[in-house]
Amino acid sequence: MPALIDFLTIKSASYFVVSALVAFLYARNRKSSSKLPFPPGPPRLPFVGNVHQMPTTRLWEKAEEWGREFGDLVYVENMGKPLLIINSYEACIELLNKKSRIYSSRPAPVMAYLEGWGWLVSLTPFGDKLRKQRGYLHRFFQSSETLNYLELQERETIILLNGLMRDPSHYERQLRRLVGAVILANVYGHEVNDEGDSLIQLGEACLKSAATSSSVDYAFLDFFPWLQYMPEWLLRAKFQKVVREALQLSEVSRMGPHATAKKQFLDGTAKLSMTSILLSENIREDGSVLDEQNIIDSAATVFMAGADTSVSALMNFFLAMLMNPDVQKRGQEEIDRVIGSDRLPQIRDRDSLPYVRAICTELFRWEVIVPLGIPHYLTEDDEYMRYHIPAGTTVFPNIWMISRDPKCYPDPLAFKPERWLPGGAKEGVPSLRSEDYTFGFGRRACPGQKWAEHIVFIAVASILATFNIERMIGLDGNLVPLNDEYHATIVRAPKESQCKVTPRSDNSVNLIR
Numbered sequence: 363m364p365a366l367i368d369f370l371t372i373k374s375a376s377y378f379v380v381s382a383l384v385a386f387l388y389a390r391n392r393k394s395s396s397k398l399p400f401p402p403g404p405p406r407l408p409f410v411g412n413v414h415q416m417p418t419t420r421l422w423e424k425a426e427e428w429g430r431e432f433g434d435l436v437y438v439e440n441m442g443k444p445l446l447i448i449n450s451y452e453a454c455i456e457l458l459n460k461k462s463r464i465y466s467s468r469p470a471p472v473m474a475y476l477e478g479w480g481w482l483v484s485l486t487p488f489g490d491k492l493r494k495q496r497g498y499l500h501r502f503f504q505s506s507e508t509l510n511y512l513e514l515q516e517r518e519t520i521i522l523l524n525g526l527m528r529d530p531s532h533y534e535r536q537l538r539r540l541v542g543a544v545i546l547a548n549v550y551g552h553e554v555n556d557e558g559d560s561l562i563q564l565g566e567a568c569l570k571s572a573a574t575s576s577s578v579d580y581a582f583l584d585f586f587p588w589l590q591y592m593p594e595w596l597l598r599a600k601f602q603k604v605v606r607e608a609l610q611l612s613e614v615s616r617m618g619p620h621a622t623a624k625k626q627f628l629d630g631t632a633k634l635s636m637t638s639i640l641l642s643e644n645i646r647e648d649g650s651v652l653d654e655q656n657i658i659d660s661a662a663t664v665f666m667a668g669a670d671t672s673v674s675a676l677m678n679f680f681l682a683m684l685m686n687p688d689v690q691k692r693g694q695e696e697i698d699r700v701i702g703s704d705r706l707p708q709i710r711d712r713d714s715l716p717y718v719r720a721i722c723t724e725l726f727r728w729e730v731i732v733p734l735g736i737p738h739y740l741t742e743d744d745e746y747m748r749y750h751i752p753a754g755t756t757v758f759p760n761i762w763m764i765s766r767d768p769k770c771y772p773d774p775l776a777f778k779p780e781r782w783l784p785g786g787a788k789e790g791v792p793s794l795r796s797e798d799y800t801f802g803f804g805r806r807a808c809p810g811q812k813w814a815e816h817i818v819f820i821a822v823a824s825i826l827a828t829f830n831i832e833r834m835i836g837l838d839g840n841l842v843p844l845n846d847e848y849h850a851t852i853v854r855a856p857k858e859s860q861c862k863v864t865p866r867s868d869n870s871v872n873l874i875r
């Protein structure tokens with residue numbers, strides 16, 4: 363056995379040296395491929411580049427610091443892999459929108475593929491497959507007409523209000539149920555009965571697992587992919603165990619709900635959903651389904667991409683209300699004045715509730731949910747502002763920094779819906795709306811934007827209409843501190859705060875029931 367260990371250690375060390383050499387030569391070679399310099403950035407060390415300066419979490423905070431020092435574009439390298447961070451909205455539009463032909467692929471993180479998440483639409487490389495998948499998602503989620511999802515969002519929001527009345531101290535659980543129930547009904551025709559629904563739990567487990575694949579703990583696999591072949595006992599890294607567990611989850615979540623929905627479709631018991639509509643349009647006489655893999659993958663991606671993000675927006679709403687009681691009061695006054703107390707708000711009330719709409723727009727700006735977007739990948743060499751950007755660069759739009767630009771948003775850390783009202787802030791309405799960047803850019807921009815905007819609006823308006831959200835007073839008579847911590851993976855999600863969520867009046871209770 364010791365001889366074997368020696369052999370494998372020598373073997374892996376020699377692999378290391380060869381990989382290092384290849385990366386070094388590759389980096390040198392790339393440097394000489396254009397006369398133009400790379401964009402500015404922190405000084406790089408030979409071979410390892412900026413690896414020593416890369417944070418293990420919250421890359422967006424470091425990116426902001428670099429952005430202040432180097433400007434709109436920051437170029438860094440990680441073991442020979444080029445990364446570009448774009449810090450201004452204008453540069454995002456110039457590169458990711460106007461040159462979307464070459465800026466619309468995705469990097470391929472080794473860990474995500476090992477774990478079996480390679481089928482996610484958000485990882486699909488640019489090309490025909492992606493066009494097909496995005497075509498499906500646009501049809502069902504960017505317009506409410508195909509699935510009539512607005513009605514379902516309203517119905518499920520009433521269940522949310524009942525849930526908050528029953529279990530006011532666990533608002534996160536209720537918000538997860540709301541978003542999960544609408545998504546699963548829209549995608550598979552699955553009806554969620556309670557917060558413990560098995561598909562919601564499966565989705566949550568997948569989200570946790572997929573979040574690990576983007577963890578920096580496994581970034582070493584991107585630099586030394588051959589390490590994935592090392593025996594588990596030799597490497598003493600736990601990634602193989604993590605991979606085995608994730609592989610199971612990714613397969614079950616991709617195929618399981620589809621199989622159930624297909625069975626219901628064939629039995630004639632299926633409810634109207636993205637899956638049942640696509641099956642009915644694509645089923646052939648022999649029972650096979652045209653383009654079934656893309657249908658399966660697009661449907662299975664929706665929970666993964668839509669649930670955590672939309673829940674985070676609503677979690678931020680609770681935090682914002684706890685921090686800004688005056689905003690809550692003004693929103694409630696608008697609803698009382700415009701809608702009265704005989705009915706709950708509906709999505710068609712959007713145009714007559716400008717302040718509530720402004721709260722939603724501010725929610726998409728304040729504490730952005732996907733601070734560095736999902737990275738794009740440049741497929742050809744490019745030039746911009748007399749800089750050379752090499753093919754193979756991973757490109758991050760710095761949504762975090764754009765949303766906090768004090769030139770555009772005075773007092774950017776404050777939650778101020780008034781900034782979106784004409785005449786409401788003395789500086790006037792900012793020209794850059796948060797909806798223009800929070801959902802990403804170009805041909806990879808979020809296909810769920812409209813769906814998310816609608817569910818956030820109806821949930822916010824309905825909660826404001828019927829509940830007061832207030833800080834708790836502790837046994838010592840002082841306010842219980844808010845939990846302003848955030849889970850920090852690709853999605854930045856606030857943690858739950860202890861608070862009091864109480865119906866505004868007996869009339870609210872009757873309306874909810």
Ligand code: HEM
Nearest residue numbers: 484503667668671672732736801802803806807808810814
């Ligand atoms: C508040 C809620 C949401 C936010 C903030 C959000 C944000 C984003 C962002 C920043 C991206 C990356 C865009 C880019 O690469 O430039 C994205 C991609 C994506 N989003 Fe959303 N999203 C939300 C809700 C949803 C919902 C409800 C769905 C479900 C339909 C969805 C489905 C997707 C998909 C499939 C992608 C990948 C698109 C691709 O790679 O081509 N998202 N989202």
